[in-house]
Amino acid sequence: MNRLFLTKLHLILAGFMFPAMLMFLATGALYTWGSKGEWHEETVSVVLDQPLAADQRGLEIIALAELAKRGLPAPSGEASVSGEGADIALSWTGARSEATVKATDDPRLAEVTIKEASFHRWLVQLHKAKGSTIFKVYATFLAFVLFVLVASGVILGLQVKPFRRLTIGSGVAGVVAFLGFVLMG
Secondary structure (H helix, E strand, O other): OOHHHHHHHHHHHHHHHHHHHHHHHHHHHHHHOOOOOOEEEEEEEEEOOOOOOOOHHHHHHHHHHHHHHOOOOOOOOOEEEEOOHHHOEEEEOOOOEEEEEEEOOOOOEEEEEEEEEOHHHHHHHHHOOOOOHHHHHHHHHHHHHHHHHHHHHHHHHHHOHHHHHHHHHHHHHHHHHHHHHHHHO
8 A cells, every 4th residue: 555645545544533532532541440431310309281191202202301391402312112001111321311200109190210411421422422423423434444443554564664563563552452351361
């Protein structure tokens, strides 16, 4: 491959994806040490016009109304319903917000828990693939770009004779270190 093309590709991709790399590096490193950000949580009782319906869409509408009262967007993930009758519950996760709707002993009353992510938690949730489909595509592109950056760096190192031995040696050391850390992990 042409060295000038590889160098330009390397620089363009690195510059373009640098903010995303910083986010994933920072959230991953902090998460490793237990720093996950915070949720601001509020639970309220909601009086219903009619008994709590067992359908997912009806539960989502209740959650959306409570999220809207707080100026929060709908959760970016999938909603799921568990239980039935008096034990029915909706759980809806996302990056910026989460909502839970549960039945109570009173069929005209629902318990709604709304969670709003701190900025740090929001980024952690994105890191954990809790964001929108568009962000997931962006994160997948980042993974591809990281591969291209490493591969182009190795190819460039192998193409330049004074760096060939260094590239091979560090590659072998990297394989040994990776295996050692995995076995100790």
